[in-house]
Amino acid sequence: MVFSKLLCNAQDGLQAKRERRKEARPGELLDAALTLFVDKGFAATRVEEVAKLAGVSKGTLFLYFSSKEELFKAVVRANISGRFAEWNEELENFEGSTADMLRYALTTWWERLGSTQASGIIKLMMSEAHNFPDLATFYQQEVMQPGNQLIQRILQRGMDRGEFRAINMKYGVYIVLTPMLFLAMWKHSMGAYSPESTRLVPEEYLATQIDIILRGLCLGDAPTPLSST
């Protein structure tokens, strides 16, 4: 942030670099905002902090986003863009068993979203949904719905192919959804405060969850729960 002052008697190369930074600004601001919003919540995050973290001045932030609220919306929008197209396509062409497909879907989700900053969006939406109802609705439509459909398609495939037993689709979707949402939330909140001994390793957690879910879903000699009184 101080360095820019030093570039006055500039050669062309530096000029170019500055140009590039200029174009990168909005993205840097969105990253900074995401980080802070996730960490401290919308209200408790000061725009000046966001600007500082992005290496610009407070005024500059308002050059790109007309208000703090717009910044928030932009953060959400920027982090939900059509990753589903790609994901859908991959899964459309998936050839293996549906169990593997589910395993692959969740693992991929973790690698591409869950483990990145983007997962913070989930925490953010959960925390701030009531304060931004329009965003919450938007998020439902743009993220939850496509995601749910993707999960639903997997489950349907399993049932259609006789791999999974028939279950209520609505709750089936939630069952697959739950570990993802939990992981994203936990990572950005209480997770940091759990004692070392119980601290969760995401990949292991996910693997265990998938295992349980698949045991619960798959046909074969599925055990009936021991009693039902």
Next chain:
Amino acid sequence: MVFSKLLCNAQDGLQAKRERRKEARPGELLDAALTLFVDKGFAATRVEEVAKLAGVSKGTLFLYFSSKEELFKAVVRANISGRFAEWNEELENFEGSTADMLRYALTTWWERLGSTQASGIIKLMMSEAHNFPDLATFYQQEVMQPGNQLIQRILQRGMDRGEFRAINMKYGVYIVLTPMLFLAMWKHSMGAYSPESTRLVPEEYLATQIDIILRGLCLGDAPTPLSST
């Protein structure tokens, strides 16, 4: 809510109303604060709103809680006090199968906590953990730990009695925990914005989850997932 214990004395007729109101105040304020903090978050909730919702003036709130932050802490503390004692005891004496025991534990959790306003505390802690590190630690110790131990005891019982297969205890606990945390979060956030058709009925969700988990946990002819590549 705990304060009501205090008003059972003799000389009831005398200066009754004022006294009774005084004793009720903290509880009313805590309830109001819980509602608003859960809904809007800590920072976005104005103390005056809390006071108004509790039916008192701004100043009165500060008669009982020295600051907004103390109010927040009190809200968290008031809603986690010794609910585990009772729960523990009941389960200590549980006689049926461990599957039933788990079913009973989760159902009870929903009835006594999940379905009440107290579940908002979970959302609150997730949303604000980073802004109140000491509270987060406190919550870990006072809520998460006892809860985890309770779950752990159930799982251990199942394994000891040959009802459940052996699994890594740490992740076993998380698997049972996840649906509860999810339900509490969801209910207070995105849940309200999901389209009617996919809206979740907590009891049904929980039943489905328990079913899956038990199928995954229980011994007997447990199906191995169809493929493991």
Next chain:
Amino acid sequence: MVFSKLLCNAQDGLQAKRERRKEARPGELLDAALTLFVDKGFAATRVEEVAKLAGVSKGTLFLYFSSKEELFKAVVRANISGRFAEWNEELENFEGSTADMLRYALTTWWERLGSTQASGIIKLMMSEAHNFPDLATFYQQEVMQPGNQLIQRILQRGMDRGEFRAINMKYGVYIVLTPMLFLAMWKHSMGAYSPESTRLVPEEYLATQIDIILRGLCLGDAPTPLSST
């Protein structure tokens, strides 16, 4: 403050004591107020503190004084009452030398006012004069004027009897006044923060001041200052 509750099945003696306390209330409140106003200033003193120091409730204070400002005025008025009558009379009949008379006047002032809580009024008036112009005027008339006249009478006597040299009366009065005002102020403010080694003993300070003043005032072979360039 709690004790009063215990006096319910009261005998006559206690009844009388309470009666006496009741009459003493205003005085106790004025004392408490004086102490705190002197110490912390008018604005920084809370009426609740005053009430507590006087051993009554906040409400009771307002039974005797209709507002904080009225309490302040009452404090000032209560501490300037006609001590001058007595003092005047004593000095009127003074028989010794005027030097002794001055010495006596200042010593007496210290014993009767300066060394008591009443001296705090001087600090108070100095500190708050601008915020209570009417009180300041009142104080001028009721305290400063009579006091000045008393001093003036002494000086006049000294000059009339050829004991003192002739000096401008106005400044003569201030010269006698200064040590008293200084002592009263100092005692209630910076005095407490001066290092042990330089801490002032009021009686010694006063004696030294009187000595200097008398050397400066008295006729005889008064030394002219060494140079006047």
Next chain:
Amino acid sequence: MVFSKLLCNAQDGLQAKRERRKEARPGELLDAALTLFVDKGFAATRVEEVAKLAGVSKGTLFLYFSSKEELFKAVVRANISGRFAEWNEELENFEGSTADMLRYALTTWWERLGSTQASGIIKLMMSEAHNFPDLATFYQQEVMQPGNQLIQRILQRGMDRGEFRAINMKYGVYIVLTPMLFLAMWKHSMGAYSPESTRLVPEEYLATQIDIILRGLCLGDAPTPLSST
């Protein structure tokens, strides 16, 4: 007031006004705060008033001083910085009689401090000492001590050179100090409410005081007070 040093650079024309204002701000605020604190006391002065008097908004004040209390401390510090260095030096090299030296010291004090707004600091410290114990201690060390030593050096010189009679040094210092403190206090408090006829002219008051003190201090045919009973 000290800050003006900073604005003597080259590139004056460029973005001048804003910059210059920024540099002037703290000084303007300190001046305004001094005026109001002296007049109304710390507690009774509203920060908004200070800001308005300095010609800025409430918020701007907090850009330069993190709290009202810090502003107060800054006011005190800003008005006592190294005035003694200069004063000391002048007196170190003083050539005339010690009586003249004392006369010069007090006259100079009046011209440079007593007659300026800075004298208000004395009133301020006296009024608020108990509310700012750390500042009071700071003031003792930074102002009273150096001042006392300066006075002490003068008195010692007078005694060493056989010009003054031997007196207890501690009280000698207070005797010289008293008129200065009195003048500063009086001017900012009761002075304004004394009737025209007795209103004090500082220079004349000081001259009279010095005269009396010197008569009292100087050797030569010093008159013993007429009687000592």
Next chain:
DNA sequence: GATGAATGAGGATTCATTCAT
């Protein structure tokens, strides 16, 4: 009378937003 719970106007402080440079 006495109490202390309740009130709410008033004041300190924060921070999103503007705008001159």
Next chain:
DNA sequence: CATGAATGAATCCTCATTCAT
């Protein structure tokens, strides 16, 4: 375009004052 000084609405909190008991 970028800056950061300035603004003032918004909010927490205090405390003199009231009033039901």
